[in-house]
Amino acid sequence: MEIKTFGVIGSGLMGAGIAQVASMSGLRVIMNDIKEEFVERGIANITNILSKSVDRGKMTPDQKDAIIGRIQPSISLKDMASADFVVEAASENEHVKFGIFRELDGVCAPEVILASNTSSIPIGRIAGSTKRSDRVIGMHFMNPVPVMQLVEIIRGIATSDETFRTTRDLAVMFKKTPALAGDYPGFLANRILMPMINEAVFSLYHGVGTREDIDTVMRLGMNHPMGPLALADLIGLDTCLAIMETLYAGFSDSKYRPCPLLRRYVEAGWLGRKSGRGFYEYK
Numbered sequence: 573m574e575i576k577t578f579g580v581i582g583s584g585l586m587g588a589g590i591a592q593v594a595s596m597s598g599l600r601v602i603m604n605d606i607k608e609e610f611v612e613r614g615i616a617n618i619t620n621i622l623s624k625s626v627d628r629g630k631m632t633p634d635q636k637d638a639i640i641g642r643i644q645p646s647i648s649l650k651d652m653a654s655a656d657f658v659v660e661a662a663s664e665n666e667h668v669k670f671g672i673f674r675e676l677d678g679v680c681a682p683e684v685i686l687a688s689n690t691s692s693i694p695i696g697r698i699a700g701s702t703k704r705s706d707r708v709i710g711m712h713f714m715n716p717v718p719v720m721q722l723v724e725i726i727r728g729i730a731t732s733d734e735t736f737r738t739t740r741d742l743a744v745m746f747k748k749t750p751a752l753a754g755d756y757p758g759f760l761a762n763r764i765l766m767p768m769i770n771e772a773v774f775s776l777y778h779g780v781g782t783r784e785d786i787d788t789v790m791r792l793g794m795n796h797p798m799g800p801l802a803l804a805d806l807i808g809l810d811t812c813l814a815i816m817e818t819l820y821a822g823f824s825d826s827k828y829r830p831c832p833l834l835r836r837y838v839e840a841g842w843l844g845r846k847s848g849r850g851f852y853e854y855k
């Protein structure tokens with residue numbers, strides 16, 4: 573099936589980034605969220621990023637306008653009836669995702685692939701909300717989407733070879749490098765990354781170092797582009813906590829218990845860059 577129209581559910585950090593790369597590769601995009609203001613915020617974020625590319629001479633104003641022009645805003649999942657491939661990038665909450673997949677299964681044509689950008693929730697569980705488990709797959713982009721090379725692809729137990737090939741080819745068309753991970757909580761990326769971030773939060777909680785010293789150790793000592801606490805702020809502390817909860821419940825192993833300090837920050841609404849405050853403060 574030729575993919576011309578690409579649906580994205582969620583217009584937050586990841587949804588907007590995915591919509592941007594899909595539109596930049598020439599696809600028509602439908603970008604959905606629950607409220608008009610959320611979709612508008614997503615489009616404003618894409619416009620800001622593209623404007624910087626124009627200012628740096630990497631893109632013409634006409635190219636920027638064409639990319640934005642290919643993105644159709646949506647606040648109804650029914651709009652996905654005209655999509656040829658859909659990626660869900662709504663909040664990291666399995667009940668939210670189950671509801672979205674159930675509805676998409678009723679709205680989208682039977683041959684359409686429904687992918688999830690989930691960071692941690694097993695694809696087989698999400699596929700269980702549909703009657704098309706063979707056409708459900710994990711397509712896990714990294715943040716910031718326009719910059720990061722990797723797309724982690726996760727096959728659920730019933731995902732077909734054709735669904736895998738189509739998704740992998742799409743990732744390559746987006747100029748990304750796919751890597752295949754097994755369908756276990758956190759897959760590969762977050763099974764490895766998130767315990768490191770959680771341990772950095774425990775180090776802060778136990779007073780082993782200041783936020784700056786913890787991040788400096790990992791930036792200058794291990795050559796990471798950002799320290800783990802700054803990275804947690806970039807990802808979103810709510811998303812980090814949700815991933816740790818999925819690992820903890822999914823493996824029934826105390827080594828994945830979320831740090832109480834991470835939970836306190838999320839309860840206080842300190843979600844990182846997106847709320848203006850996390851481990852650091854943002855304007």
Ligand code: CAA
Pocket residue numbers: 621624628630690691713714715716717718719720761762765797798803807
């Ligand atoms: N959106 C789009 N482009 C962005 C961007 C954003 N949010 N942030 C930076 N960029 C672009 C800049 O425009 C710049 O582009 P040009 O080279 O074309 O000028 C380029 O990226 C480099 O930006 P900067 O010079 O401003 O900053 P930097 O060199 O410090 O890089 C960074 C910024 C790319 C974020 C870098 O710090 C980095 O790689 N950090 C680690 C990111 C990471 O680990 N991501 C994975 C998170 S985990 C995940 O995504 C999975 C999950 O499920 C949680």
Ligand code: NAD
Pocket residue numbers: 581582583584585586587604605606607610660661662663664665668672689690691692712713714715806807808811846
């Ligand atoms: P975010 O909080 O920035 O955005 C989530 C968006 O989903 C919000 O705009 C919210 O209104 C919307 N949403 C919630 N319920 C919805 C529904 N029923 N229908 C449509 N939209 C709905 O979160 P994010 O960082 O963009 O994360 C989205 C997904 O991507 C999560 O599954 C997350 O785990 C995953 N992810 C996040 C990162 C990251 O670094 N933040 C990286 C890779 C994957």
